[in-house]
Amino acid sequence: MDCASCAAKIDAALRRSPGVGEVNVSVPAGTVTVDHDDTVVPAALAKRISTLGYKVTGQESVGSQEPVGPLGAQHHEHDHDHGREHAPGCCHDHHHDHGHKHRHDEQASAGLHGHPHDHGSSEGPWWKSRRGLLTIACGAALVAAYGVGRLVPEIGHWAFLAAMAVGLVPVARRALVAARFGTPFSIEMLMTIAAVGAVIIGATEEAAMVVFLFLVGELLEGVAAGRARASIQGLTKLVPKTALLERDGRTEEIPAETLAVGSIILVRPGDRVPADGEIVSGASAIDEAPVTGESVPKRKREGETVFAGTINGDGALRVRVTAAAQDNTIARIVRLVEEAQESKAPTERFIDRFSRYYTPAVLVVGALVAVVPPLLFGAAWSAWIYKGLAILLIGCPCALVISTPAAIAAGLAAGARRGLLMKGGAVLETLGTITMAALDKTGTLTEGKPKVTDIVPVARSEREVLSLAAALETGSSHPLAAAILAKAAEAGVPVPPAANAGAVGGKGVTGSVGGVALFLGSPKAVAETVALTAEQTALITGLNDEGKSVSVLLAGDRVAGVIAMRDEPRPDAKEGLEALKRAGVDTLMVTGDNRRTATAIAAGLGIEPRADLLPQDKQAIVRELQANGHVVAKIGDGINDAPGLAAADVGIAMGGGTDVALETADAAVLHGRVLDIARMVRLSRDTMGNIRQNITIALGLKAVFLVTTILGITGLWPAILADTGATVLVTANAMRLLAAGGRT
Known part of the structure; x- marks a missing residue:
């Protein structure tokens, strides 16, 4: 899956199944989580998803599982897992509170499906996918039809009709299935109506070209969306597949995913660290750039921690494993980002609501354009029906619907790759609006x-x-x-x-x-x-x-x-506070330490101190700042600052990447840099700017082509480019955030 349209079809289809309660479709992870009662057969849910055109994996067995995750989800004895295949660390939390409810996960992956794209998988080249093969077949049929039309003009119409059918039949079938399962106003339905209508009024050649361009545009969209997904999943590839385990006085190579907590492993110079751990003996320069973006290796010695995926420099290390494969730093980052991408930002929720009314409105406008001029003003039916059909294609909401989630997903992924973890689009959106940062002293500044x-x-x-x-x-x-x-x-x-x-x-x-x-x-x-x-x-x-x-x-x-x-x-504390001030964010130190120490530290950093504070005092200060009109970010260690973190508009846990920090706050600065708070604010503002650009692109192109279509300047094939072209542009624009996440 690669867009909200895909998720909406699956959600609507599953909710119409008897016995199904809550449905959660995750586009980033390519999974569907369903709460249902005992009357539901999971295989029937999988079949319904498959009917929509998605390939469902993980249906071989049903087994119990003890899910783990960083966000503090509760797990109960009725959890089940459909043997789904995830990249390392892509484990999802499941919980329910009542006796006979069950939750099952299916993985909807790359198949010829509802949008209809075939790019959920990044495995293999696009031309070997079902979607790619269909696009190539449709293009070849179109070329053949053109040749036949030149050689035997009297059957050219039928040749183009056949070429159109190659691409349209799968699209139309999915449009009908989606309508039957609760999504009548899909892009497939608009496409089918426009193509069939064009044939009826004699524009068969254009109809065939429109279908081909539709398939090409959707394929390009999928490639762009696939890159966004791969950017965060690519983190899992940083962890080596094998590890050198010390056992009974000798060293043996075993799969890294089987390492148990407490195991002692040998990490040779030049090797990637296969697990989170603590150095038992040895010292070496550790290159953390693949995980943290740090340009200079850090010298680490006995007693210090190392992260999975980092690169050992010049010395052999013996490391005690402190986290299993599914709980290491990279796995937690991937899991957190996937769950965060499922949490919609206010802007995204607004766009979703808007699109529910927008698509039916497009159908109404298209119908009015087709019938009003001929009925009231005696205009030519064929010309205005043609324009009405073009408006159906122009009005497809795909680019608009994906404009926000594509940018949010890219922003979350860009942050995660730099150790800036945010629990959802709402947090990412709010960060850019903060006007006051209240920072703890010890362990933060x-x-x-x-x-x-x-x-x-x-x-x-x-x-x-x-x-x-x-x-x-x-x-x-x-x-x-x-x-x-x-x-x-x-x-x-x-x-x-x-x-x-x-x-x-x-x-x-x-x-x-x-x-x-x-x-x-x-x-x-x-x-x-x-x-x-x-x-x-x-x-x-x-x-x-x-x-x-x-x-x-x-x-x-x-x-x-x-x-x-x-x-x-911290070495970057003063620079970080100055970066916040340049971003228009005021700063305040809130600490439980004595006034003399707090004043001395604050004087060196150029920040106002408030000292001798209990946890409830810090919370009261946050409330006071909010009452004065500030949007407040509270930054602390995630434990004794919990009341303040909870009260703030955004709570940010500082450093360490511990489960406690990730559970307590809305966001976490994984690597403990004060400067990263300003980077988080900048990333939020860049993301919101990107969303505004995307919405402008999506609606602007439609407005231009709407006017030119009514004036008779453009026709069906430019109309489809207005949709698929805008979708590709919006997705590609969002991808720019992946390279801009570290700017201040």
Whole structure:
């Protein structure tokens, strides 16, 4: 399936089946999900879909399944799966709440079907598809008819009639089936009426040409739509098919999809990472460009995470698998985008409602054009019937109907390929309208972990202070200890073993190195043992005023030095906030941290802070901003910011790509870049601009050809170009978004 028209036919047909409740047709995934009671035989639903001209796969068996997904859907014991074949990660969530309801999925894929296109599949060249073969056959028949007409003029009419029948018979059959199943005003019906009417008034040659152009236009439309679908499905191909599993002291190659959580795998230099995991041993530069678009490889070492589909650079890695194949980062992205594409934007819902009245109105206008001038003004019947038939073709709503979903699908896919995940067209549309971004501090504007910012030597050198502090902190998992150890590793200072190391509850750590007693703790705890000088006290106060945590190192009974640490802003935080301001979005920091720290961080970033906030306070601020007329985006970690995320017009989870973040918010910045928020806003505005362009193309071409047809300047074959040509242009225009998703 590649357009809303296809989905509407299937939806209408299945809803008319006895025992069927809810029907959900996903064009991006090519699936149909049906809630039904025990009286329904799934094979009968598949047959009904097949009758419309779609090929249905996955009917061999029915088995239970435990679906998984990132959006928090509930799963119950009556779920069933029709053995459908999906690309890796294209698992759909199913749930129902009542005892004897069942849900089945069919995969409607590339067949000669209702629109009638045959391009759901990207496998193989277009000329080998059923649709391609039919188009070629119709074109060959048209050429043959032209030759026959030149050689034997008296049977030329019949030759063109036969050529037209080659293409029209399948179209007419599907028009009648669609009408029987609840879709009487389909493009196939308009096409059939126009072609038959043209034959009746003697325009057989034009009728044959129109049918051929219709098939060509639909084929081109399918190729363009297929590229849109392939752009997101292509992500699944980034994950290698095999993995090197360590088992019983040896390494063996197994299918990557069979890897279990907790398995240890070997990733050689140059290999793609086959699963999400944590590095157990080794260090290497990881090229994340295929997944994140990062231009520079990231150096990763033991304890850090790697994503499936990224490329290992220069070192062998042993990785512990943390997610099964259906739950890895790429699978979740694909699944999220497919589900998001099923969520219609307000503009798309409006266009859908509009098209329901638009198509019948076109039929009425076509009929009036055909009969009013001859009846009231004595005009020639054949000329005005011809114009009425042309109007039927001009008025086909395909280009208009696809104008919005094509752009939304391309926008969602473009965002996903850059780690900008949005749960549906409504979210994508709203993002472009935000006027205020309320950002959490810890883990959003900052990296969420402290770093050593200052080492002030007193009785010992800077390197000695860092070396001795690291000796005391070795083996500790405390965030401040991790910051000191990381700084020591970065500076390359030696870390000697500490004797009698231990923690003093709430005060610091003690130990001895080279026979010298050491204590590393808070200034208050140190002051209980050694009197700090006025100069040292002023230094500590100044560092605290900058929002830094201060630890003092004692060596014996003397202050050896002072170490200051702070959760520093992300490298792109300032640039990201400036990009939001350039986009016309005001910014505000909302944090539970103390006012002194918040003020210090905010001053460096140029943002107004609101500090000492509880989760409910953040929610109240969001409500206050909305009451003042702002469209608010709340950006946080997706856990303790949940009330604010829920209250905002758009809630954006920051970083990590965790299930919790994806479930809590409307959107997620997967790679934790503040700059990506502005990119998300720009993508939304680009998408809405693209939709406006598409609607202008769709309606503008129709208006031009409507006027020229009534004036007698253009006829049937330009009319069909006005429809299929507009559809191809609209789809191709939407595809431009795939290359523009990262602009700011």
